[in-house]
Amino acid sequence: MRFVFKTSYDADIKWFKHGAQLFWYILLLAALIALPLIFVWTGNPYLLGEITAVLIFSVSCLGLMLLTGQTGLASLGHAAFMAMGCYANILLLQAGLPWLIAFPLSGLLAGFFGTMIAFPVLRLHGVYLALATLAMSIITGDVIDLTERWTGGVGGMSVPDIDIFGFVINKYANPYAFYYLCLVVVVLCVAAYRNLLRSPSGRSFAAIRDSEVSAQAMGVNLTRTKATSFFLSCTAAGLAGALFGHSATFVTNETFDIVMSITLFLSIVIGGLGFIHGAFLGAIISGLIPVLIANGRTLLSTSMGININIPGLESALFAGIVIAFVLFEPMGLYGRWLKIRTYFELFPFYRKDMFRRQKSYLKTERVQ
Amino acid sequence: MDFIQLVISGLANGCVYGLIALGFVLIYKATEAVNFAQGDFMMIGAFVCLGFTNSEFLGLNFWLSIVLAMGVMAVLGYLFDWGILRHMSGQSQTSIVILTIAVGFVLRFVAGSVWSHEPVSLETPFAGEYVRAGGLVLGVNEILIIVVTVLLTLGLYLFFSRTKLGVAMQAASQNQLAAYYMGIPVKRIQSMVWALSGMVAAVAGVLFASKGAIDPSSGLLGIKAFAAAAIGGFGSLPGALVGGLIIGLIEPLSARYAPDGFAGIARIAPYAILIIVLIFRPGGLFSQTQKKKV
Numbered sequence: 001m002r003f004v005f006k007t008s009y010d011a012d013i014k015w016f017k018h019g020a021q022l023f024w025y026i027l028l029l030a031a032l033i034a035l036p037l038i039f040v041w042t043g044n045p046y047l048l049g050e051i052t053a054v055l056i057f058s059v060s061c062l063g064l065m066l067l068t069g070q071t072g073l074a075s076l077g078h079a080a081f082m083a084m085g086c087y088a089n090i091l092l093l094q095a096g097l098p099w100l101i102a103f104p105l106s107g108l109l110a111g112f113f114g115t116m117i118a119f120p121v122l123r124l125h126g127v128y129l130a131l132a133t134l135a136m137s138i139i140t141g142d143v144i145d146l147t148e149r150w151t152g153g154v155g156g157m158s159v160p161d162i163d164i165f166g167f168v169i170n171k172y173a174n175p176y177a178f179y180y181l182c183l184v185v186v187v188l189c190v191a192a193y194r195n196l197l198r199s200p201s202g203r204s205f206a207a208i209r210d211s212e213v214s215a216q217a218m219g220v221n222l223t224r225t226k227a228t229s230f231f232l233s234c235t236a237a238g239l240a241g242a243l244f245g246h247s248a249t250f251v252t253n254e255t256f257d258i259v260m261s262i263t264l265f266l267s268i269v270i271g272g273l274g275f276i277h278g279a280f281l282g283a284i285i286s287g288l289i290p291v292l293i294a295n296g297r298t299l300l301s302t303s304m305g306i307n308i309n310i311p312g313l314e315s316a317l318f319a320g321i322v323i324a325f326v327l328f329e330p331m332g333l334y335g336r337w338l339k340i341r342t343y344f345e346l347f348p349f350y351r352k353d354m355f356r357r358q359k360s361y362l363k364t365e366r367v368q
Numbered sequence: 369m370d371f372i373q374l375v376i377s378g379l380a381n382g383c384v385y386g387l388i389a390l391g392f393v394l395i396y397k398a399t400e401a402v403n404f405a406q407g408d409f410m411m412i413g414a415f416v417c418l419g420f421t422n423s424e425f426l427g428l429n430f431w432l433s434i435v436l437a438m439g440v441m442a443v444l445g446y447l448f449d450w451g452i453l454r455h456m457s458g459q460s461q462t463s464i465v466i467l468t469i470a471v472g473f474v475l476r477f478v479a480g481s482v483w484s485h486e487p488v489s490l491e492t493p494f495a496g497e498y499v500r501a502g503g504l505v506l507g508v509n510e511i512l513i514i515v516v517t518v519l520l521t522l523g524l525y526l527f528f529s530r531t532k533l534g535v536a537m538q539a540a541s542q543n544q545l546a547a548y549y550m551g552i553p554v555k556r557i558q559s560m561v562w563a564l565s566g567m568v569a570a571v572a573g574v575l576f577a578s579k580g581a582i583d584p585s586s587g588l589l590g591i592k593a594f595a596a597a598a599i600g601g602f603g604s605l606p607g608a609l610v611g612g613l614i615i616g617l618i619e620p621l622s623a624r625y626a627p628d629g630f631a632g633i634a635r636i637a638p639y640a641i642l643i644i645v646l647i648f649r650p651g652g653l654f655s656q657t658q659k660k661k662v
Contacts, residue, residue: 074462076469120647127402130465131598132646135639138591142635258588262469269466311485312584316477319470326467327452330459 013198032183036176045175049247050291052175055182056243058283059189061268062276063236066193068265069274070202071229072209073122077133078237078264080140083256085110085238086159086245087144087151093160100164103242110238115231122226137261144253156252159245171247182243189236193276196232205229209274259315266322272332281333285321290314331355369503374620380510380579382616383517387572388593389600389608390524391565397603398541398561401453401464405472407590409566412475413441414573414582415483418490430493434574438567445566449559472587480584487581490574509578520571521609528605537561595642601652610653614641 004011004018016022039048064078089106093099121132144151151157162169162181169177196202204225207215216222245251263286271282293314329336335355343350392406403409419425420433428436448471456464489495494508528534540547540557547554576582576589596615600607615638623634645652 068462072460072462074465117643120650124646124650127461127465127602128598128646128650130402131594132643134591135595135642139636139639142632146632146636266466266470269463273462310481312477312480315473319473319477322470323467323474326463326470327455330463 015194015198029187033180036179040176048175048179049171050287052171052179052182053247054283054287055179055186056240056247057264057267057287058280059182059186059243060237060240060264061271061279061283062189062193063233063240064264065268065271065273065276065279066196066205066236067229067233068268069272069278070197070209071205071226073226073229074127074130074265075133075230075233075261076130076265077135077137077140077258077261078233079256079258079260080133080136081110081114081234081237082241082244082260083140083144084113084234085241086251086256087157088238089242089245090157090159090251091150098164099162103239106242107235107239110241111231111233111235114234114237115227118230119227122230123223134258134261137258140256141253152252154253156250158250159248162246169246171249178246182247185239185243189239190276201225201228263318266318269322270325270332272334272336273330275332275334277337278332278334285333286318289318293317370624373504373506374624375617376504376506376514377510378617378620379613380513380616381619382596382613383513383609384572384576384579384612385589385593385596385615386609386612387517387520387568387575388590389597389612390605391568391572392590392593392597393600393603393605393608394561394565394568396597397605398537399449399453399558400461402461402468403565404465404468404590404594405475405587406565406569407593408472408475408479408587409441409445409569410573410576410590411582411584411587412444412479412573413437413566413570414490414577414586415479415584416440417570417574418488418577418582419483422488422491430491434571437574438570441566441570442563443566445562445564445569446559449562453562454555454559472590476584476587483584485584487583489581490577492578495578507579512578513575516571516575517609520568524568524605533557533560537564592638595638598642598652599645601654604652604654607652607654 002018002020006012016025035051036045036048039045060078060082063081064075067073067075085106088109089102092102092105097105117136118129118132121128145153147153148155162178167177168174169181171178204215204220207218207220208222208225208229212222215225241256244255248255267282267286268279269282270285271280272278325332331338339355342354388406388410391409392403395401395403395406414437417433417437420428420436421430426433452467453464456467492509494512497508499506499508499511528538536547536552536557537560539550540552540554541561544554547557573582576586592615593612596611597608598611599614600609600611618637618641619634622637626633
């Protein structure tokens with residue numbers, strides 16, 4: 001166990017608690033930068049595409065984590081904001097804007113419109129936001145269909161290539177460049193998220209999550225803070241949506257469906273609500289499950305001749321994992337890791353209830 | 369004539385939405401849990417009834433199987449609360465939302481595996497029968513849906529106002545602590561509310577299935593029922609029914625009278641109304657929420 005002797009207030013909000021932590025994160029970054037070398041060596045960049053997809057997914061997971069994990073508001077419609085970002089990006093690119101301007105702008109537009117629509121609901125209790133965003137996610141496909149003039153509707157729309165000062169990036173022609181691009185976006189988003197948590201806004205988000213009434217008593221403007229959180233969350237979702245569009249290269253009204261919204265929400269729960277690591281773990285799990293099931297199926301059919309083809313198995317398995325996590329490990333995968341780490345750090349003095357959180361009894365909105 | 373025809377079929381649809389919303393509001397009022405799996409409960413209720421009555425399964429009498437399906441769903445609801453939700457008391461509302469969404473996925477999978485992933489129709493004694501009145505052609509099932517909903521609402525009203533259990537449920541949902549002090553077994557009452565809501569879901573499912581076919585993804589209809597509940601005001605039972613009727617009416621009318629090229633508006637209309645209601649009357653039409661004071 002390492003004890004950090006704090007000699008200033010800045011120690012509480014430093015990026016890294018101590019040098020070893022910095023070392024491990026630099027190592028992780030180096031590993032991620034070096035990762036494509038494996039695929040250059042094997043000459044088969046298929047898996048790199050999967051990893052890039054996980055990176056893109058984790059950007060939207062980060063956005064949702066800010067809202068759900070940090071501010072305690074549930075959104076069941078983040079795919080709708082991803083769709084906004086994606087279509088905004090395409091339209092801006094078609095209008096002739098350079099990618100470096102269109103991409104951030106598409107995120108901001110998604111954030112702006114998302115907040116505009118959700119603003120009235122943000123004044124209400126959390127369940128209403130979940131419902132309103134769910135409704136938004138359901139009508140996304142129909143809205144895209146109705147605005148066929150701009151969005152292509154059912155016929156879909158192909159996404160232009162990324163062009164940075166003449167350097168053209170296309171997922172198929174240049175998977176390595178696309179991977180690095182996504183990595184840069186992910187690193188920037190994580191840096192922004194981490195920085196936000198160190199700021200007064202980040203702390204007021206957490207205050208709202210823990211108790212709206214006490215946050216209000218401490219002088220936090222509830223509606224404005226919730227709206228800020230929602231805006232930032234939607235912006236991240238919009239950026240992820242824009243990248244997702246580039247990765248899919250063709251989007252239709254069915255690309256960003258309700259299942260995607262719910263998968264996003266469930267994966268941050270599996271990862272661990274309230275942790276940056278949780279967003280990534282959740283994205284990895286939800287990206288891995290389909291791959292694992294597909295591989296397992298092929299393995300079974302080729303080695304043992306058993307053909308299992310149960311429709312809906314993937315989502316049921318995913319849901320089963322979520323139920324198990326909610327019941328037995330509400331802190332998610334990252335929470336489990338924290339517990340294991342603490343166990344070994346304190347060995348043999350770990351106690352069972354060290355991570356028990358105060359129970360919040362019946363957060364009622366009715367007058368008692 | 370055309371208009372009245374649309375209104376009656378809209379009312380029939382609205383009754384189904386209203387009943388799902390009713391089950392949802394019952395649970396919300398009693399336990400403050402938002403059951404996102406209510407639509408899937410409805411779907412399972414329909415499939416259970418189908419399993420009892422359809423000739424390729426058990427082939428029982430239709431009316432008997434409705435009662436059996438209600439019984440099965442009541443037990444299922446009770447067990448769900450007793451076995452899972454009771455252990456989660458004290459956790460945030462978000463985790464219950466997550467849990468019920470996940471349970472919905474599992475139920476959909478179970479229904480698909482046990483019965484069918486394809487749409488199947490419930491064998492009802494009145495399938496395809498029509499009544500002609502004036503220039504109107506009304507399906508017997510539509511009339512039956514409206515009648516059953518009215519009867520069920522009346523029954524629930526009497527249950528909540530006249531019986532000891534009903535009054536205990538009201539008390540437990542209004543103030544848990546005071547109910548405990550009065551000697552009401554609040555936990556058991558909450559499980560019973562889940563059972564009641566399961567029964568309502570079974571009725572809604574049978575009514576829905578009698579209008580056409582049912583398949584595992586019919587549970588997504590529950591989302592319209594949430595919209596209905598929110599339009600009516602979350603904690604209000606009559607509000608849930610009225611919200612359901614509004615949505616049921618809006619759908620066919622907007623499809624019929626929408627300008628050319630905007631046919632898709634019917635699919636958006638329920639949610640658009642939801643968002644409009646949330647903007648202008650945030651607590652819903654029958655608002656019961658007040659600001660909590662410390």
